Amino acid sequence: MNFLQNRKALGWGMVALLPVVSTGAYAQGAVTPEYRWLTFLVFAVIIALTMYVTYVAAKRVKSASDFYTAGGGVTGLQNGWAIAGDYLSAASFLGIAGLISQYGYDGFMYSVGWLVAYITVLLVIAEPCRNIGRYTLSDILAYRNNPRAMRIVGAISVITVSTFYLTAQMVGGGVLVKTLIGIDYEISVIAVGVLMLAYVLFGGMVATTWVQIIKAILLVAASIILVILVWLPYGFSLPAFLQDVVNDPKVQAKVASLLGDPAKNMSAAELGQRFLEPGLYFKAPIDQISLGMALVFGTAGLPHILMRFFTVPTAQQARKSVLWAMAIIGGFYVLTLFLGFGAAKLVGPAAIASIDAGGNMAAPLLAQYLGGGANSFMGNFMLAFVSAVAFATIVAVVAGLVLAAASAIAHDLYVGVYHGGDTVPPQQQVRAARIATVIVGAMAITIGIAAKGQNVAHLVALAFAVAASANFPCVLLTLYWKRCNTGGIVLGMIVGTVAAVGLTLVSPNVTYPKAVREASAKVFAGEAAKREDIVTRLASADPEVVKGAQVEQGALDKAVQKAKDDVAKVEGKERSLVGLEAPLFTLKNPGIISIPLGFLAVLLGSLLFRDRRSEELWPEVYARQNTGILASKATAH
């Protein structure tokens, strides 16, 4: 009965969404106005497909197990695609291709950690978690430690990590949709939020899984098509392709502008070759190692990724799903090598940065170029397709995050803590989960709108850092260390979270008014000389030189405007958010300090406190996580 009402509501939800998308006020976007209908058409097709899946899925969601874990009935192959869909956020799809297009080698090097992370997931996390877990991260911790304490600290950590990640996705999504098709930022955020709510609310994990699978397939298909178009002219020869990238004057000009003075003594060939060498983006090796640690250990502690392992029936299927996920995710990052370098060669780093300073538009602009350019039908169709995929990407990731946060509220806090382990009827559990979903969804939209214009890129790294410093040590030691107990987990969760967040608050990630003013002053000081140089080149007889100078002029205008805006933002302020004039902690990524601190806290806490239950249940936890005895009964309820 209940689901019939859901389906009706879903239909109305879809109707309600239409005006949101179609009546938005438009600003300038990458898609030219006469082709905007095409973009909406592609968007509509993808949304209709995912909505149909949700409609079908809504029939199958009857119990809490259906809502949180699709009843444990997902296969390894399906889950592998869903993990890829859950994980390949806009940050990795658009961000890494963009980084490669702007900084060459360093961008590609950055992508490696995102794949290696799954080794940790595969070797020590996926199978044991499947064997003893149920719906949430706290379920694993609560198995042998004090359930009430575990549910409280676990839920706090899950909500913290998800909120950081969610904020970055919502803000990134709003900016992305605005940049691509020119819909207002607020409307973009609301559209992402409402769509995601429709999937999760009605279809629970079943719909979320299928939305993630569809998105991952579209993403991989789009990338393969683009890579074929980029690489085919070179007969699929890697050296020939990269040789052409190195020879490209646009790439050489970008390297010259990145290097500054030292570039003056370098030949064009040397400048081009430099694009394939490390060091254009990452200047602080320790910081980069710190980031690598957060990625490699943090992925295994991300609640929305962990939750995916409860959707498969056995440890063997969990293992299989990681293998598929690694093949898809790794294959995708290898493709981004071609997307990034292809965009640098064909579109040009400066032209990409002129649309979005971070380079995030590299893949969409490459698609437009390959289709025939800004004024062609195919060019705009390809741009529309990639934009729609990017939009689906954000919605799918957001859906996974909201589900993870909602399960922490409904399953851990409401059922586990408030009802204290009493039996709660299934209908009531599902209702609690749906109410929690609406709360988290509304929160995501509110934060997304409130954080407009904020630099949230570092929040993804922070989410990984908290997951690596708090969740990962706690889950790992609960599963593998005999002496681990409630005291250790509570201390570990607190110390890990506080260390990661605290160090970030006193790091260079936060705005320091003095530093902003100094950086802007530098831009203003260099402006005159650059203008002079551009004016000289604008007078050149060579149209290529003039074109390059025009692009640089646009970029300079943007940089100066940004510097002015930055100064205006810190007007009258002397100290950062936490009252500092300069960073106390010089690294941008706290992982290298906070991860060892998290582990140390679990060790110390466990040795200082005593907990009979943790000790008594150790044989059971250890036997079950290794052998899967009664694993099928762990999902039954």
Place this chain on the structure above:
Amino acid sequence: MAGPPNIDWNAVIADPRFQTLHRKKQGFLTGLMVFSVVFYFLLPIGAAYFQELFKMRVWGVINFGLVFALTEFVVAWLVAFYYSQRAGGEFDRLAREIAADYEKGTVTP
């Protein structure tokens, strides 16, 4: 939360087959994990401190650094494949044997 009382978990972990599984798995997982993490960090460390090596051209414009970064992908896949072969064969067989023996006595609700 606690499992059915009729499984003696202490007996399971004292079972010689479980001990064998535990010993083999622990050594294998630790070794593979340490190798993977060390191999991964060779990339940022190499890119920062062994720039001359990373800039050395090995195939047309392709340098050692690019080849090494691509190797990271291949090694990650090989580690995953190697693990799944080992786990899917020996470990799963032992785990199934133990699980089957101890579950036999349980009454399913």
